[in-house]
Amino acid sequence: MKNYRIEIKRTETGKVAVVPKEFAKKACIYGTEEYEKWEEILGKNPGIAMETKTIKKNKDKKTNKNKTYKNMELFIKEQENSESLMKEFEKQKRMSKIHKNPYKKVLEWFCNQFKEFDDYNEFFEDKEENEEVAVEETVESNVVNMKKEA
Template structure:
């Protein structure tokens, strides 16, 4: 467990964690007392929290699970052959240290434009407001 601490930067700034900053604002907490003691030594000190730089170019495959890969493969014109190849890849990758990464590498090599496919649905997948005609076509059954 990481202990909340104050790191001295200079007489006017002290680096703290976000958790420490949050707790130091609550009267009577140990962090509050620690910050008050620190301010006795450095009265003009201010808390500075460290921010972590996020890599905006990082590619993530959060929703690309085995099930979603299989659904995508089923929608292809040669889906049955692709599913067989996919299952073979899963079997082969089972001996790897990280089988998912091996199957993912195969999938992305097989479908290099998959990212464009995702972007198409992200841009055009916005849900439209239902029209009166849509409302007439919906039949809601309630037991309440």
């Protein structure tokens, strides 16, 4: 058995044991060491409830979501000097192949070239909305065509 950290807290409704998700899963299986540990905790603290520990997520964390080669190309093609930027982008992709992580090098170039992340994110939010609208319109037109045929 791993050395799990189990916190016992007092609440208005009683005691609560805050446990890792892995412990909670294994504690439900009869005969496991985690089950035995949970039985020991229940023996010392009758009526205690088990709660899994949750990890707080950073909402402001900058991620590379949507920064694929294809999306980078789409963004570059929308720029005024798209031809020269596309040539440079292709050059960066070729040159990056000697590195351990080629994508990281190309992304670094891309981020340096286009420092306005907000513009990039807005660009792809608009693209996603347009694609959703296009899909809805296609579905609606297909339904109308099916009704006409019937």
